[in-house]
Amino acid sequence: MARIAHLSDIHFGAHDPKIVSATEAWLQQHQPDLIIISGDFTQRAREAQFREASAYLNRLRAAGFRTLVVPGNHDVPLYDVVRRFAAPLDRYKRYIDNDLCPWFENDEVAVLGINTARSLTIKDGRINHEQIEILQERFAVVAPNKTRILVTHHPLYAMPIGEGGELSEAVGRHRDAVKAVCKAGVHLALAGHFHRTYAESARKMVEHAGSTLVMQAGTTSTRLRNSEPQSFNWIHAARNDEIELQVVVWDGASFRRGNHERFSFKGDGWTAQEIEGEIAYA
Ligand SMILES: [Fe+2]
Numbered sequence: 001m002a003r004i005a006h007l008s009d010i011h012f013g014a015h016d017p018k019i020v021s022a023t024e025a026w027l028q029q030h031q032p033d034l035i036i037i038s039g040d041f042t043q044r045a046r047e048a049q050f051r052e053a054s055a056y057l058n059r060l061r062a063a064g065f066r067t068l069v070v071p072g073n074h075d076v077p078l079y080d081v082v083r084r085f086a087a088p089l090d091r092y093k094r095y096i097d098n099d100l101c102p103w104f105e106n107d108e109v110a111v112l113g114i115n116t117a118r119s120l121t122i123k124d125g126r127i128n129h130e131q132i133e134i135l136q137e138r139f140a141v142v143a144p145n146k147t148r149i150l151v152t153h154h155p156l157y158a159m160p161i162g163e164g165g166e167l168s169e170a171v172g173r174h175r176d177a178v179k180a181v182c183k184a185g186v187h188l189a190l191a192g193h194f195h196r197t198y199a200e201s202a203r204k205m206v207e208h209a210g211s212t213l214v215m216q217a218g219t220t221s222t223r224l225r226n227s228e229p230q231s232f233n234w235i236h237a238a239r240n241d242e243i244e245l246q247v248v249v250w251d252g253a254s255f256r257r258g259n260h261e262r263f264s265f266k267g268d269g270w271t272a273q274e275i276e277g278e279i280a281y282a
Contacts, residue, residue: 001108001236001237001238002033002034002106002108002109002147002236002237003030003031003032003033003034003234003235003236004032004033004034004035004036004109004149004234004235004236004237005027005030005032005034005035005036005232005233005234005235006036006037006038006190006215006217006232006233006234006235007023007035007036007037007038007217007220007232007233008037008038008039008040008072008153008191008192008193008217008218008219008220008232009038009039009040009072009074009192009193009195009217009218009219009220009221009223010037010040010041010053010056010219010220010221011040011041011042011043011074011219011221011222011223012041012042012043012049012050012052012053012056013042013043013044013046013048013049013052014043014221014222014223015043015052015220015221015222016221016222016230019220019230019250020056020220022250022254022255023220023232023255024056024059024060026248026255027060027065028063030234032065032234033066033106034065034066034067034068034104034109034111035060035065035066035067035068036067036068036069036111036113036151036190037057037067037068037069037070038069038070038072038113038151038152038153038190038191038192038193038217039069039070039071039072039073039074039075039116039117039152039153039192039193040072040073040074040075040153040192040193040219040221041053041069041071041072041074041075041092041096042074042075043074043221043223044074044077044078045074045075045076045077045078045080045091045092047091050075050091050092050094050095050096051095053095053096054095054096057069057096066104068102068103068104068111068113068151069096069097069102069113070100070102070113070114070115070116070151070152070153071089071092071096071100071115071117071153072117072153072154072192072193073117073118073153073154073193075089075091075092075096075117076088076089076092076117076118077091088117088118089115089117100113100115101113101114101115101131101134103138105142105146107146108146108147108237109146109147109148109149109237110138110139110142110146110147110148110149111149111150111151112134112135112138112139112148112149112150112151113150113151113152114127114131114134114135114150114151114152115131115152115153116152116153116154117153117154126154127152127156127174127176127177129176132176132177132180135150135177135180135181135184135186136180136183136184139184139185139186140184144185145239145240146240147187147188147237147239147240147243148184148185148186148187148188148240149186149187149188149189149190149237150181150184150186150188150189150190151190151191152189152190152191153191153192153193154191154193155168155189155191155193155194155214155216156174156177156178156181156189156191156214157174157178157189157202157205157206157214158174158205159198159200159205159214159216161194161196161198161216163225163226168194178202178206178208178209179208181202181210181212182208182209182210182212183210185210185211186210186211186212187211187212187213187237187240187241187243187265188212188213188215188235188237188243189202189212189213189214189215190215190216190217190233191214191215191216191217192216192217192218192219194216194225195218195219195221195223195224195225195228196216196218196225196226196228197216197217197218197228197231197233197247197258197259198214198215198216199213199214199215199216199245199261199263199272200213200214200270201213201214201263201269201270201271202214203268203269203270204269209269211240211241211265211270213243213263213265213270215233215235215245217231217232217233218230218231218232218233218247219231220232220250229249229250229251229252230249230250231247231248231249231250231258232247232248233245233246233247233248234246234247234248240265241264241265241266242262242263242264242265243262243263244260244261244262244263244275245259245260245261245263246258246259246260247259247260259274260274260275260276261273261274261275262275
């Protein structure tokens with residue numbers, strides 16, 4: 001059983017310190033095996049914002065937590081054009097993580113992070129051929145019983161989380177990426193970017209999806225979409241064919257238990273079963 005807290009889009013500079021502290025208290029209380037943060041650490045990639053993000057991460061790491069992080073499009077400077085093109089992830093590497101292909105592996109899970117933030121496209125992400133190769137190579141040598149997890153900022157799949165339920169934009173070159181994810185046998189694809197929670201079998205989104213379950217984390221920042229409150233995901237991978245998700249939601253004063261589902265893979269996709277109350281393995 002791997003217990004993973006998946007946060008995203010913290011956006012230091014557009015954050016509420018009270019909510020940020022509450023995430024730390026929650027993490028201390030629940031002691032996840034791994035904390036994943038899928039990008040957009042800052043609001044505008046400013047030095048002061050990176051310093052705050054770095055302090056947050058350092059506090060978690062100093063408390064003994066393992067972390068795996070990837071950059072988001074907001075971690076690339078938008079207005080500082082010289083920096084944006086010459087050294088887009090300079091500050092991210094300095095303050096957050098020098099490794100743009102982070103890897104975490106224990107007896108139960110293998111987790112790979114891929115950077116989808118680019119200088120040229122301000123909002124939309126992209127995945128390149130080299131990253132697709134890394135994805136295949138890294139997962140190819142993982143023991144088959146482990147849960148293989150991929151983390152990106154931009155989702156690889158288009159999903160119905162627009163304002164009127166319309167499909168969202170998928171990452172650039174997503175067809176190749178999705179093919180690679182399928183071939184690599186990825187069980188769980190985690191992303192953020194849209195500030196909306198969502199979880200669904202990839203087979204409902206693309207034709208050839210293999211055994212991937214897609215999970216989107218919301219935001220803990222003040223940049224809310226569709227009036228969805230701040231949240232993050234509490235994931236328990238019991239096996240690579242049984243994964244629980246409990247959304248942890250901010251109610252204005254504290255984090256409380258939100259939607260809770262158990263996903264099971266039966267050979268023709270993932271099916272969800274709603275669960276009442278606290279996550280079974282908490
Ligand atoms: Fe964001």
